[in-house]
Amino acid sequence: MHLHQVLTGAVNPGDNCYSVGSVGDVPFTAYGSGCDIVILASDFECVQIIPGAKHGNIQVSCVECSNQHGRIAASYGNAVCIFEPLGINSHKRNCQLKCQWLKTGQFFLSSVTYNLAWDPQDNRLLTATDFIQLWAPPGGDIPEEEEEIDNKIPPVLSDWKCIWQCKTSVSVHLMEWSPDGEYFATAGKVKD
Template sequence: MDCSQILPGAVNSGPCSLATGYYNEHPFIVYASGRDIVILDGRLKHVQTLLGSDLGYGETPINCVDTAELVGKIAVSWGSDVVFFYPEPLEDNQVQNNNEFPGHWILSHTIPVDYSVLSLSWNKEGKQLLVGGDALSLWSYSAEESVTSLLPPDPNSSGEGCQGVWGESWRCSLAQPAVYLSFSPDGAMFASASQDDHFVKIWYQSKIGMYMCCVYNTYVLTGI
């Protein structure tokens, strides 16, 4: 077999080290490589590398990464920090040809949480982000800067992050750390899974706004 592409850096181990998405209908792949984030286009051509050392994470490997599939936002966890990157279009003088990827990613927000983050999941529209580890929390975006208990916008960022704020809208403690999270396609429910307890939990919002869950034993589901 002939080598068709050499990727810049090996992918970190674990189920949450690679994600795919779209920006302006252009597919891309993002993966964690050590302390850095590598972004490729749909043809596996290198688009951008986001260096952890540039953000102060020179000694902290990446735990997980996820994308908001429809809008191209990227969330990355370095330890207990969740960092948002938003896509921006390239200037006309930066686009060399029609085959070049039409955007690049810039730092938008950093969310410090009080536990090591092991899993992330965006909803498709990029307005909600699940953060999992020893606890499970839901972060939501609001265009209203007057909303209380939300993080202020980063004055050094651009795009949506300067116009609204993110805040933790729900949290639940867990007996076992959540190592996998996934929103349903319509965003109405989400699933979580832990490493050692063999349970899949399906979370849904009750009429009073609290999230409840149904628990499924994977021993039963798989017939083990």
């Protein structure tokens, strides 16, 4: 009997608890499952599970993947953690994603967010609580990926900085960037 499938857990409730991104041209899916983040290859093979115990066992409320550099932003309560792929030598056959995600940044919001959105260049992140806030890494640097894990020094955990914010009149339910990253749009829902 051969191992056929690994069940990784159900997706947390909510429209923003899963996301599709890519590392280069290789797509992946990430989703919140309880307190964990599950990362799947395009064939739904489990690539990595980021355990929630490292983040206080708080349920993941939102996950957003970037489309160029493979960054993952996830919210745990009022904390937003940034994970970036680090190239490794994979011993798995037919595995296109030859990387593991490491936590490289974090910041704290005034309350829980259910909306995150990467800009098209993967350099800035929008968050929505009572405020819409735009966050950027210190210095705006994007770490370069290297082939060998032995030659790569693990990234230093850095706090991101809020570079812009605006109070909203209603809670934000949808956020989307324009393709050029110059503008973004939000939509709210008025309570009856």
